[in-house]
Amino acid sequence: MPRSPPGVAACETAPNIALIKYWGIRDPERNLPYNSSISVTLDRLRSRTRVRFRPGLTADEFRLNGVRMGGGPLGDVRRFLDRVRDLSGVTDHAEVRSTNNFQTASGLASSASGFAALAGAATLAAGLDLSPRQLSQLARLGSGSACRSVFGGFVEWRRGTRPDGRDCYARPLFDEHHWPELVDVVAIVANAPTKVVRSASAMQASVRTSAEFARRQRELPARIDALRRALKNRNGPALFALIMEECDSFRRVCETTTPSLNYLTRTSREVLEAVRLENAVRGEAVAGYTHDAGAHVHVFTLRANATRVRARIQAIRGVSATHVLHAGPGPRILRVTRG
Numbered sequence: 001m002p003r004s005p006p007g008v009a010a011c012e013t014a015p016n017i018a019l020i021k022y023w024g025i026r027d028p029e030r031n032l033p034y035n036s037s038i039s040v041t042l043d044r045l046r047s048r049t050r051v052r053f054r055p056g057l058t059a060d061e062f063r064l065n066g067v068r069m070g071g072g073p074l075g076d077v078r079r080f081l082d083r084v085r086d087l088s089g090v091t092d093h094a095e096v097r098s099t100n101n102f103q104t105a106s107g108l109a110s111s112a113s114g115f116a117a118l119a120g121a122a123t124l125a126a127g128l129d130l131s132p133r134q135l136s137q138l139a140r141l142g143s144g145s146a147c148r149s150v151f152g153g154f155v156e157w158r159r160g161t162r163p164d165g166r167d168c169y170a171r172p173l174f175d176e177h178h179w180p181e182l183v184d185v186v187a188i189v190a191n192a193p194t195k196v197v198r199s200a201s202a203m204q205a206s207v208r209t210s211a212e213f214a215r216r217q218r219e220l221p222a223r224i225d226a227l228r229r230a231l232k233n234r235n236g237p238a239l240f241a242l243i244m245e246e247c248d249s250f251r252r253v254c255e256t257t258t259p260s261l262n263y264l265t266r267t268s269r270e271v272l273e274a275v276r277l278e279n280a281v282r283g284e285a286v287a288g289y290t291h292d293a294g295a296h297v298h299v300f301t302l303r304a305n306a307t308r309v310r311a312r313i314q315a316i317r318g319v320s321a322t323h324v325l326h327a328g329p330g331p332r333i334l335r336v337t338r339g
């Protein structure tokens with residue numbers, strides 16, 4: 001890990017949407033998951049983070065979309081910077097400025113892109129030159145899903161089996177040009193509640209209390225293999241059926257958690273129903289839904305069906321907007337200046 005004096009660096013990353021969900025931590029200290037997960041890094045949505053280590057600063061500062069943050073978000077950033085200081089030997093505190101061009105904490109995975117961007121910018125500003133694998137492992141410690149946003153395209157986060165977590169990191173499966181016909185129509189649901197319980201705590205409640213959790217773990221290896229195959233063969237109907245099965249399994253675990261975790265609004269449920277109906281009318285899966293720990297719904301379909309699917313979703317009362325997204329590139333380094 002070559003080092004040079006600390007300075008300033010900026011990095012831009014994209015959120016990812018999980019097709020196979022990470023839900024459950026087997027080692028909270030190292031943030032090691034129970035199961036592997038697969039995601040698509042998205043285009044158009046972006047987090048930009050600039051980190052400047054400043055001698056004389058008495059504490060780390062964090063601004064998100066121009067607003068000075070305190071409490072939990074600041075604590076998370078400070079803990080993360082401590083790890084970067086440990087790795088690099090830098091002792092200065094840092095100024096962190098982040099912007100998202102999309103809603104924060106709404107189920108559009110701002111923590112994934114946020115921590116991936118912070119990992120990229122903070123390590124470069126600290127003079128570290130990490131490999132993508134090392135960066136993925138570091139980002140994982142900020143937020144599990146962030147380890148996947150270190151790559152573009154279709155990404156698998158392998159759970160690994162080692163207790164020290166050295167075999168637990170994300171790796172690219174296919175790049176963003178692999179399947180250009182695949183479209184993600186995101187239904188933005190009006191009045192989506194802001195996340196109150198962090199996903200990392202919510203999933204641990206599921207591990208402890210949901211009777212569905214163990215069953216889901218047993219089903220996952222076969223579903224992950226099938227999903228990898230569907231992506232490789234660019235098989236739309238197979239992919240759409242699998243992501244709905246997976247999303248329903250994730251939701252069952254959430255709903256059977258005590259206290260119950262309900263991320264969807266009535267509008268979100270109408271979007272799911274519209275997709276089921278469209279598939280029933282067409283006689284095959286022409287689209288598939290998925291959602292994370294939030295109310296917005298991602299509807300995957302093929303370009304030939306995108307206009308129709310989008311119009312169908314946009315017509316649902318309570319859907320305030322739809323975004324048409326695709327697989328997008330990995331992180332971009334915007335600026336590195338040594339101190």
Ligand code: PMV
Binds near residue numbers: 112199
């Ligand atoms: O990375 P976290 O701690 O925000 O958890 C993400 C959990 C899900 O978004 C629901 C699933 C996933 O794999 O991204």
